[in-house]
Amino acid sequence: xxxxxxxxxxxxxxxxxxxxxxxxxxxxxxxxxxxxxxxxxxxxxxxxxxxxxxxxxxxxxxxx
Amino acid sequence: xxxxxxxxxxxxxxxxxxxxxxxxxxxxxxxxxxxxxxxxxxxxxxxxxxxxxxxxxxxxxxxxxxxxxxxxxxxxxxxxxxxxxxxxxxxxxxxxxxxxxxxxxxxxxxxxxxxxxxxxxxxxxxxx
Numbered sequence: 001x002x003x004x005x006x007x008x009x010x011x012x013x014x015x016x017x018x019x020x021x022x023x024x025x026x027x028x029x030x031x032x033x034x035x036x037x038x039x040x041x042x043x044x045x046x047x048x049x050x051x052x053x054x055x056x057x058x059x060x061x062x063x064x
Numbered sequence: 065x066x067x068x069x070x071x072x073x074x075x076x077x078x079x080x081x082x083x084x085x086x087x088x089x090x091x092x093x094x095x096x097x098x099x100x101x102x103x104x105x106x107x108x109x110x111x112x113x114x115x116x117x118x119x120x121x122x123x124x125x126x127x128x129x130x131x132x133x134x135x136x137x138x139x140x141x142x143x144x145x146x147x148x149x150x151x152x153x154x155x156x157x158x159x160x161x162x163x164x165x166x167x168x169x170x171x172x173x174x175x176x177x178x179x180x181x182x183x184x185x186x187x188x189x190x191x192x
Contacts, residue, residue, distance in 0.1 A: 002098065002101065002102035002105060003073055003102060005098060005102070006073070006076075006077055006080070006095060006098055006099055006102060007080075009091065009094060009095050009098060010077075010080040010083070010084065010095055012091070013080075013084045013087075013088050013091035013092065013095065014083065014084065014087075016088060016091070017084070017087035017088050020087075036088070039088075039091065040090055040091065043091050043094050044094065046098075047094045047097055047098050050098055050101045050102070051097070051101060053101070053105070054101045054104060054105065055144070057104075057105060057108050058140050058143065058144060059140075061108060061111060061112045061115060061140070062115075062136045062137055062139060062140030062143075063133055063136055063137065064137060064140060
């Protein structure tokens with residue numbers, strides 16, 4: 001279920017890192033910063049969803 | 065078997081984190097959090113089976129369900145607090161990790177108070 005999510009997020013991370021370098025080399029520092037922030041927001045949304053899933057599982061399992 | 069899959073996921077995720085660590089440390093932290101979540105969800109089905117067995121035994125021996133429910137809640141709180149504290153320690157935030165652990169302990173003691181009072185009453189009843 002979540003295993004492919006790990007690889008998806010790692011791929012996004014690598015993509016953002018490469019894009020960042022390319023943009024910095026071509027002189028557009030602010031756009032590099034924007035893509036970094038965008039990458040972080042996308043990854044954070046996915047991770048937050050999985051954490052919410054974890055909390056629901058624990059809540060149902062331990063009868064909170 | 066399950067364990068092979070889990071160890072495989074752990075090692076691959078560690079390698080990916082090593083790749084991402086230098087460039088984007090924040091995304092590598094999120095990959096480590098996600099790996100923890102995925103591994104727990106893989107084990108969750110076995111854990112809930114064990115808990116249901118525990119429930120059935122306690123009903124057979126007709127232990128009061130309040131005690132077992134509180135025990136399970138305490139275990140859940142301990143696990144979540146430890147999960148959060150370890151993530152913060154990984155990120156290098158030792159102070160936040162210790163605050164989370166402190167909060168976990170306080171919540172657990174608050175939950176355990178009714179059991180302690182019932183135990184003390186029992187002891188007082190037994191005393192001549």
